Amino acid sequence: MNFTMDGAEIFVPDGVPEAEALARTTHMAIGAHQDDLEIMAMDGILACFRRDDNWFTGVVVTNGAGSPRSGLYGQYTDEEMQLVRIKEQKKAAIVGEYAAQVLLGHPSSAVKDAANRDPITDLAQVIQAARPEVIYTHNLADKHTTHIGVAVKVIAALRSLPEGDRPQKLYGCEVWRDLDWMNDEDKVAFNLSDMEGVQMALIGVFDSQVSGGKRYDLATMGRRRAHATYHASHATDVATGMNFGMDLTPLVTDPSLEIVEYVESFINRFAEDVRERITSTL
Numbered sequence: 001m002n003f004t005m006d007g008a009e010i011f012v013p014d015g016v017p018e019a020e021a022l023a024r025t026t027h028m029a030i031g032a033h034q035d036d037l038e039i040m041a042m043d044g045i046l047a048c049f050r051r052d053d054n055w056f057t058g059v060v061v062t063n064g065a066g067s068p069r070s071g072l073y074g075q076y077t078d079e080e081m082q083l084v085r086i087k088e089q090k091k092a093a094i095v096g097e098y099a100a101q102v103l104l105g106h107p108s109s110a111v112k113d114a115a116n117r118d119p120i121t122d123l124a125q126v127i128q129a130a131r132p133e134v135i136y137t138h139n140l141a142d143k144h145t146t147h148i149g150v151a152v153k154v155i156a157a158l159r160s161l162p163e164g165d166r167p168q169k170l171y172g173c174e175v176w177r178d179l180d181w182m183n184d185e186d187k188v189a190f191n192l193s194d195m196e197g198v199q200m201a202l203i204g205v206f207d208s209q210v211s212g213g214k215r216y217d218l219a220t221m222g223r224r225r226a227h228a229t230y231h232a233s234h235a236t237d238v239a240t241g242m243n244f245g246m247d248l249t250p251l252v253t254d255p256s257l258e259i260v261e262y263v264e265s266f267i268n269r270f271a272e273d274v275r276e277r278i279t280s281t282l
């Protein structure tokens with residue numbers, strides 16, 4: 001595969017040839033940084049874990065530069081830290097039994113630059129080789145601009161492909177902003193009750209981030225547990241772990257749909273729900 005960045009690579013945990021590894025993909029997650037996939041796309045990872053018929057491919061778009069560091073990693077240069085993060089992502093691919101792990105190695109600035117089409121070209125190539133049924137990426141109400149940049153470039157890549165190469169579903173998922181605020185009928189709920197040990201291992205493997213001062217392991221599992229309990233107020237808990245998604249599929253099937261307007265429609269329905277509940281009790 002001919003990627004735009006020199007350091008880009010495809011890691012295949014079970015060593016099958018690259019093309020074959022990608023072609024077996026059914027579920028794909030595309031995230032900005034190392035560890036984003038494991039935080040936001042556990043639904044896809046678990047759907048493929050220990051299965052011969054479902055395969056998960058992870059795609060990390062940036063090189064992971066500029067991450068905070070402390071403790072054991074305090075003395076690492078930014079270059080050394082980037083290598084640590086690549087190694088951690090490969091460890092996750094092994095633990096999670098991924099079909100393949102793609103590392104595109106773009107600087108964050110390229111992802112945030114609307115005029116830079118390199119990440120779009122790379123993503124279109126990978127998606128076309130893998131033809132996944134489902135793609136998970138960042139949700140469009142995330143508060144990290146690099147995450148938004150990735151989601152926008154994923155949409156552009158999908159719009160550039162022939163219809164037959166597009167996935168049946170595109171979900172925007174939770175990292176730097178929950179989707180708990182969305183109206184229940186608007187949100188997609190992923191049941192993550194199974195294999196908690198695997199889930200914890202897949203966040204814990206990113207030690208440079210967790211030891212680096214952010215307890216993503218506890219926070220991610222805690223968010224899943226909280227969503228499961230607070231999702232439905234009347235019924236008893238049917239799930240012990242949940243993540244929420246924003247269905248972005250209409251943005252792919254209808255390329256004329258404006259991205260901002262589409263996201264605002266969710267926000268407007270949320271505002272309407274808040275307004276109605278208050279006015280009905282005044």
Ligand SMILES: [Zn+2]
Pocket residue numbers: 032033036144147175
């Ligand atoms: Zn991230």
